[in-house]
Amino acid sequence: MxxxxxxxxxxxxxxxxxxxxxxxxxxxxxxxxxxxxxxxxxxxxxxxxxxxxxxxxxxxxxxxxxxxxxxxxxxxxxxxxxxxxxxxxxxxxxxxxxxxxxxxxxxxxxxxxxxxxxxxxxLPVAPLCRESCAGLCPRCGEDLNQGPCGCVVERDPRFAALDVLRSPGEPPAHPSSGPV
Ligand SMILES: [Zn+2]
Ligand SMILES: [Zn+2]
Known part of the structure; x- marks a missing residue:
C-alpha cells in the first residue's frame, strides 16, 4: 500500500x-x-x-x-x-x-x-484579482479598472420621480427654503 x-x-x-x-x-x-x-x-x-x-x-x-x-x-x-x-x-x-x-x-x-x-x-471560491477591483461595466462590458467606459450612469427611478415634482430650472426643493 x-x-x-x-x-x-x-x-x-x-x-x-x-x-x-x-x-x-x-x-x-x-x-x-x-x-x-x-x-x-x-x-x-x-x-x-x-x-x-x-x-x-x-x-x-x-x-x-x-x-x-x-x-x-x-x-x-x-x-x-x-x-x-x-x-x-x-x-x-x-x-x-x-x-x-x-x-x-x-x-x-x-x-x-x-x-x-x-x-x-x-481554495478561494470567489477570487478577486485585487480587493479594489472595479469589475466590468454591466452595460458595455468594458473593464472599469482601465478607466470609465463612458456609459451614462442610470439613475435610481425613485430620484426620477422626485424630479417630476420639481419645475424645470428650480433648485432642489428644501423644506425651509420655499417661498413664504
Ligand atoms: Zn478583477
Ligand atoms: Zn459601460
Whole structure:
C-alpha cells in the first residue's frame, strides 16, 4: 500500500518513544486540487513544512502547507492568483480514515493526504484579482479598472420621480427654503 511519493515519511524511528520529534520539509505536486473558483496549477509545487511528533496512539503533524493557486477574478474575469499558506495540525493513527485522523500504516505518514484536504478546503471560491477591483461595466462590458467606459450612469427611478415634482430650472426643493 505504501506509495512512492515526495510526501511519504518513514516514522519507524520516531514512534519508538512518545515525545520524539522530527522536522520535515517536503515538496512536490499534488493532482486534483481544483475548486469552484480556483485551482492549484498542475505544475505548481506544494510545500509541506511540519514537525512530526510521536504521541500516544499515533503521530501528530503540526506546521504549514504552502500552495500557489490560480483562478479568474469574479468581477473583471482577468487572471487572479496567489499563494495559500495554511496552518495545519493533524493526527495520524493506525486505522485512521482521513475523517477524524489520517492513517498511520506500516510506520508511514503520507503528508499528501493532509495537504490535499487542507488546500482543497481553502481554495478561494470567489477570487478577486485585487480587493479594489472595479469589475466590468454591466452595460458595455468594458473593464472599469482601465478607466470609465463612458456609459451614462442610470439613475435610481425613485430620484426620477422626485424630479417630476420639481419645475424645470428650480433648485432642489428644501423644506425651509420655499417661498413664504
Ligand atoms: Zn478583477
Ligand atoms: Zn459601460
Amino acid at each position: 505504501t506509495r512512492h511519493s515526495e510526501f511519504v515519511v518513514q516514522v519507524s524511528g520516531l514512534t519508538r518513544a512518545v515525545g520524539t520529534r522530527r522536522h520535515e520539509v517536503r515538496s512536490g505536486r499534488i493532482p486534483g486540487l481544483e475548486g469552484i473558483g480556483a485551482k492549484v496549477p498542475p505544475q505548481a509545487e506544494i510545500v509541506v513544512d511540519v514537525i512530526l511528533e510521536a504521541v500516544i496512539g499515533g503521530v501528530s503533524v503540526t506546521g504549514t502547507v504552502k500552495a500557489p493557486w490560480a483562478g479568474e477574478c469574479r468581477r473583471c474575469l482577468s487572471p487572479a492568483g496567489g499563494v495559500l499558506e495554511l496552518a495545519v495540525r493533524e493526527l495520524y493513527t493506525p486505522g485512521g480514515d482521513c475523517d477524524e485522523t489520517y492513517p498511520l500504516f506500516d510506520d508511514v505518514v503520507d503528508l499528501e493526504l493532509m495537504a490535499h484536504d487542507a488546500v482543497l478546503l481553502d
